[in-house]
Structures are given as structure tokens and as C-alpha cells.
Amino acid sequence: xxxxxxxxxxxxxxxLVILLIVLIFLLTRSVNNDIATxxxxxxxxxxxxxxxxxxxxxxxxxxxxxxELEVLDYNTLIEVTNKISxxxxxxxxxxxxxxxxxxxxxxxxxxxxxxxxxxxxxKYLARAMRVDSNNTVNYLxxxxxxxxxxxxxxxxNIDNNITDISTVDLSKYNKKLDKDKAKECKxxxxxxxxxxxxxxxxxxxxxxxxxNMAYEYLGDDYKKDYFNSIxxxxxxxxxxxQIFENIKIVYCLEPYYxxxxxxxxxxxxxxxxxxxxxxxxxxxxxxxxxxVYDE
Numbered sequence: 001x002x003x004x005x006x007x008x009x010x011x012x013x014x015x016l017v018i019l020l021i022v023l024i025f026l027l028t029r030s031v032n033n034d035i036a037t038x039x040x041x042x043x044x045x046x047x048x049x050x051x052x053x054x055x056x057x058x059x060x061x062x063x064x065x066x067x068e069l070e071v072l073d074y075n076t077l078i079e080v081t082n083k084i085s086x087x088x089x090x091x092x093x094x095x096x097x098x099x100x101x102x103x104x105x106x107x108x109x110x111x112x113x114x115x116x117x118x119x120x121x122x123k124y125l126a127r128a129m130r131v132d133s134n135n136t137v138n139y140l141x142x143x144x145x146x147x148x149x150x151x152x153x154x155x156x157n158i159d160n161n162i163t164d165i166s167t168v169d170l171s172k173y174n175k176k177l178d179k180d181k182a183k184e185c186k187x188x189x190x191x192x193x194x195x196x197x198x199x200x201x202x203x204x205x206x207x208x209x210x211x212n213m214a215y216e217y218l219g220d221d222y223k224k225d226y227f228n229s230i231x232x233x234x235x236x237x238x239x240x241x242q243i244f245e246n247i248k249i250v251y252c253l254e255p256y257y258x259x260x261x262x263x264x265x266x267x268x269x270x271x272x273x274x275x276x277x278x279x280x281x282x283x284x285x286x287x288x289x290x291x292v293y294d295e
Contacts, residue, residue, distance in 0.1 A: 077125065077166060079281070080111040083195065086282045087188040089124045089144050095183065096142075096155035103133035107202045108283060114170040120149040121177060127165045129202070137209050141165055143173045152182035193252045196267050196277060199285050200247045207237055207244050219278065219288035243273060264288070 080086050090108050094100045107129045114123040124144040131137050140160050146153045154177055162168060190198075206214035215223070215230045227233040237244065249267045257264035264278045266289075276289030 077112040077114055077170060080113050080124065081281050083282045084187055084189050085113070085124075086111055087190050088185065089126060089146070090128075091188045092144050092146065092153045092183075092185050093126065093128060093142055093155055095185075097130070099130075105131045105201070105205075107131070107198065107205075109139075110165060111283075112166065112170070121145055121147045123170055123173065125165050125168055125170050127163075129205075131205050131209075135205065135208055137205070139163075141168075143170065145175050145177055146185060147177050147182075150177070150179055150182075151185055152177050152179060153185040154182050192265070193249055193267075195282075196252060196265060197247075197249045199277060199279075199283070200249065200267070200269070200275060202283075203287065204244045204247050211237070217285070217287055219286040222286075222288045222290075243271060 080089070086108065089111060090106065091100075093108075094106050097104075097106065099106060108126050109129055110127045112125040114125065122145075124142075124146065126142045126144060128140050128142065129137060130140055138160075141158045141162055143156045143158055144153060145156075154175060156173065156175065158168070158173070203214060203217055206217070211234055212230065215227075215233050218227070218233070223233075227236065248270045250270050251268040253266045255263045255265055262278050262280045264276065267275045267277065269275070274289070274291060275287060277285055278288055279285045
């Protein structure tokens, strides 16, 4: 009986030892798996961060000459807000149309950029208003390809009947630029006075060709307080046609109001008329005041 009891105790101890060994093995394995998983997650996070830096972030220079990060959203249409890019593309289109140094004018109404991942070439989509010397207006749509490394470009005229170019699938337009065949381009950096002149010239053309659209470029308070209807605005224009012909800014005051979303200017033209202009983005503006300038 004592022998059987001793045997049972020994067997029990052996079983406990085996169970303890199994338990220690399982716990060790679990910890190792957790460490491996954590390490893999950290590696993935580092990889994702590196990919973000490499693929969707670039440096840009601020007005103060400092470098700041600019996050790019690849393979989507982004409205162009950078003025140098905007007017560089416009210059390429003007060269393509061979209208530089002529009486024909071109005004870009809307422009989008299509960022392509890991490519030195950028694609731009633009809707433009072309006005000849007789004030005949045509609306045109373009895809512009620019390689900013080689500083070369090509322009493609697409369906002009598309009024909302944001619906265009720019990924379908692909062209490889041949350095020997493509034309050279250069950066265009207009002064504030030149930009505001283009705004007022564009608006004066609308006054003569599309009064409804010209009326929409007036600020809401200005429309309400001074005209209140497009008929009254039309009457004012009819009585003051000489004011709106060949507007040319001769003096532009420093911006007297500026925020993160808008800048307000006051300009004086050759007839001593003042214009208050609020700019929210390139070629996006409202005229909020107009009258004889009194110093």
C-alpha cells in the first residue's frame, strides 16, 4: 500500500513538472510572437513613413525664401493656386497658339494639376477664354505637359465643348516629352500690378461680351448696395462705357487687408478711377468697390 502511494506521488510530481514545462514553453512562444509582431508593425510604420516622405511630400519655397513641406495628393485633380505655375502654363498655351505679341488675348478661367507619382512631368488641365482684336470670344480647353527638370513642354487642345473641365479624366491623356521635339518653357512670375491688370481687363471684356458673368464678379454687398439688379448694372455700364474700355492700372496700393483666405487691393487706373479687388485665389476675385479716386 505504501509502495503504491509512493508511486502515485512520484507520477503526480512528474505530471506537474511536465505541465510546468509545457506552460513555460507556451508563455515563451507567446512573448516571442508578440515581440515579432511589434517589430514588424514598427518596420511597417517606418516603411509607410518613408513612402509618405518619398512619394507624397516635397519641399517648396515660401515667399520669405524658406523651405516648407508640401503634401501632394497623387493621381487626382488639384486646382492650381500657385501663381508662378498658373502663368507659366498660360505662357505655354499662348506660345502654342502663337498669339504672343498680338492683339489676341488669352485668359485662363480654371486650371487643374494632375500630380503623377515619381514623375518629373506634370500635367495641367486648363479652360481658357480667347479674345481677338474684335472682341470675338472663344472658349478653349487644353492639356499641358511640362517637364520642370528639362524645362520643356507640349500642349494638346481637347474638346472645347466641355464647360466643366473638372469632369475630364486626365489620366487618359499621356504623352512622353521628347527633348529634341518639345518646346522650351520658362517660369513666368508676374508682378501684382500685372496680375490685377489682367483681372480688370478680363472683367471689362465680360462687360462687353457677357454682362451676366461680369455682374457675378461683383462682391455681394457692392451689388446689393449700388445696383441690386443686373438691369441697373447694365444701365450704369451703358452710361459709363468709356470708363471700362482699355482699363490700365497705373498705381496699386499695398494690400490693406490680408488673411489666410483672401487679399484685398485698391488700384487706380489711367482715368483716376479706383477699384477695390478681393482675391481669394489666382484668377478668383471679386470687385467690391469702384469710383473716382479722391486723395
